[in-house]
Amino acid sequence: AQSVTQLDSQVPVFEEAPVELRCNYSSSVSVYLFWYVQYPNQGLQLLLKYLSGSTLVKGINGFEAEFNKSQTSFHLRKPSVHISDTAEYFCAVSATGFQKLVFGTGTRLLVSP
Amino acid sequence: NAGVTQTPKFRVLKTGQSMTLLCAQDMNHEYMYWYRQDPGMGLRLIHYSVGEGTTAKGEVPDGYNVSRLKKQNFLLGLESAAPSQTSVYFCASSYDTGELFFGEGSRLTVL
Numbered sequence: 001a002q003s004v005t006q007l008d009s010q011v012p013v014f015e016e017a018p019v020e021l022r023c024n025y026s027s028s029v030s031v032y033l034f035w036y037v038q039y040p041n042q043g044l045q046l047l048l049k050y051l052s053g054s055t056l057v058k059g060i061n062g063f064e065a066e067f068n069k070s071q072t073s074f075h076l077r078k079p080s081v082h083i084s085d086t087a088e089y090f091c092a093v094s095a096t097g098f099q100k101l102v103f104g105t106g107t108r109l110l111v112s113p
Numbered sequence: 114n115a116g117v118t119q120t121p122k123f124r125v126l127k128t129g130q131s132m133t134l135l136c137a138q139d140m141n142h143e144y145m146y147w148y149r150q151d152p153g154m155g156l157r158l159i160h161y162s163v164g165e166g167t168t169a170k171g172e173v174p175d176g177y178n179v180s181r182l183k184k185q186n187f188l189l190g191l192e193s194a195a196p197s198q199t200s201v202y203f204c205a206s207s208y209d210t211g212e213l214f215f216g217e218g219s220r221l222t223v224l
Binding site for chain 1: 117146148153154155156157158161171203205211212213215216217218
């Protein structure tokens with residue numbers, strides 16, 4: 001079975017500063033990895049995904065993530081955040097070839113002026 | 114461009130009452146899911162379906178039932194609601210890459 005750990009429940013940051021949201025996963029098989037974002041009172045939407053190939057994945061809104069197999073990590077980064085990036089971010093993992101996603105507990109990103 | 118639509122969006126129940134949440138998707142996806150979201154616990158899978166007429170248990174299935182009689186619809190039922198089922202429920206659908214498309218959620222309060 002797969003599991004996901006998001007170590008930070010909340011990350012405060014100032015506008016235009018860089019940010020990294022951490023995600024570690026556990027799996028005995030090959031995995032797909034995802035980051036989703038949830039804005040207040042909305043459903044989740046996909047930010048980016050790693051299925052195979054290049055370990056650096058670029059997503060929407062200037063976010064990117066790097067798959068590190070040796071460290072079983074998939075950290076999300078943005079070089080300069082905006083107020084509008086304030087949201088909750090979820091890392092998720094699934095075994096390759098199977099559709100059941102396991103989500104982390106989420107990291108709330110708080111961007112202040 | 115409806116995507117995934119959930120009804121109702123809000124509901125208040127008394128303990129012991131029953132209700133059904135409806136999820137409809139217009140993307141012809143095979144896979145559909147019901148998750149619940151609780152503070153500090155992320156999203157937990159209740160039940161899912163890999164195609165019309167199929168259902169399977171997820172991580173937290175107790176107290177819920179589901180049906181997928183039509184490919185585009187996935188129903189979540191609570192036969193006898195309990196306060197522990199107060200939550201925000203999300204329906205999602207997907208095709209074969211694991212990317213989920215979510216509805217906007219249904220907020221359920223059980224008194």
